[in-house]
Amino acid sequence: MSILEIVIVTLIKVVVIVGTMLVTVAYLVYFERKVSAWAQNRIGPNRVGWHGALQPFADLFKLVLKEDIVPDNADRKIHALAPVIALLVALSTYAVIPFGPDLQIGDYNIPLLVADVNIGVLFILALTSLGVYAITLAGWSSGSKYSLLGGIRSSAQMISYEVSMGFSVAGVLLLSESLRPVAIVESQSGWMWNAIVQPIGFITFLVSAFAETNRLPFDLPEAEPELVGGFHTEYSSMKFAGFFLAEYANMIMASAFIATLYLGGWQIPYIEKLGLSPILETLLCFGGFLFKMALLLFFFLWVRWSLPRFRYDQLMNLGWKVMFPLSLINLIWVALLIMLFGL
């Protein structure tokens, strides 16, 4: 394909993915409220639109109209910069996640991912590490002790759980022998999903993902009874909306990443035996990927409203003394599997 065609196709993919993700983030807020309501024997929002489906737009509208308050002691430039970094990191990671197999339209072979970077996994891990900056800067620049404490706690938590996340990913990489997300997906053919081959790694990665996105049971840095809102106490209006959206975008990205690494990406086992046309197969696989993401997102929401919160020292204890050794054990397990069964 010529340069022009490549540029146009990529632009279309970027617009589709960013647009879809922004809408999905807004609707994830709505679903969180609905799921939390069902878990508490009540109906969630159901006044705005059909069954409350337009509620995210009402929320967004309200947030836009609010007054933007910046405290006196705050460092204004960094105060404004922090949510931008958070959103940037959250949205950039979608560039390397494969949403489906190649789409064959006529002559064109379009891979369903924006950038086929051959260090894709490292790219995502690096960007999530940058996300820590956003929270630290937010906590520090707000000029208030609760924000500072919340920011410090949150960044310490995220850094500790990145260690076990990295080692769990190393377990996956041993099997796929490549950092390309496409290669990782393709190495999980048939029923050999990584969640089944390395269950310990799956569990440590899942727990670390909860800690990375600051979701319950690891959300002490932003818990209201503890720290009045932690690092985003002093934020209002669109900057708060930025953090809010960034948290949910991180959640969606984490579930997409887990689906890619551990649940076989877009693969549906034995779908080629049905002998469907390639375009239909691609669409089904795409739908399968979205279904896996949706299941994981439901799991995120479900856990939030079921489990109690970890105290900060229990959290750090878990991260360093339990998750880290478990991820090392997982590495040894995978190495043994490769040695014994020649995977």
Place this chain on the structure above:
Amino acid sequence: METKTKRRRIKDLNFWEKIYVPEIIKGLSLTLRTMFKPKFTMEYPEVKFEPTGSYRGRPVLVQEENGVERCVACGLCSRVCPALAIEVQAAETELEKERYPEKFEINMLRCIFCGFCEEVCPEEAIVMSKDYELAFTNREEAIYGKDKLLIPVSKLQDRIDFLRQYK
């Protein structure tokens, strides 16, 4: 004597219980089961809450079948009201009761819905109805005169039965 369940100490827990896996699974399954049970939300304003006879809503004057209020304008409710919300002006009438309230006003912004006026009334002429939907747009609108306070006795039978039984 019933046997007490022995509280188990940390050393009595088996491995899975120590890492809280059974507890987590129990918690998650409870939440999941609750998601499919019927919801308790009453979708106001399509579905309104119907209170029982013992409910203390806003105070109303009882209007007999022939359209005359039972009130004899004795002024007891006005004296006992802790919030000074009631104003009564008595006048003469040709009926057997000889007195009637020419002006009877309750300031709903002062009323605290305590029910003292209902308790002290010798004629069972003022009762607490079941009405709880009060919304005004200005202060003058909140002073209810006789036109808003007279309610036919057939609608207040629940409250009158409750009063006769319990008070």
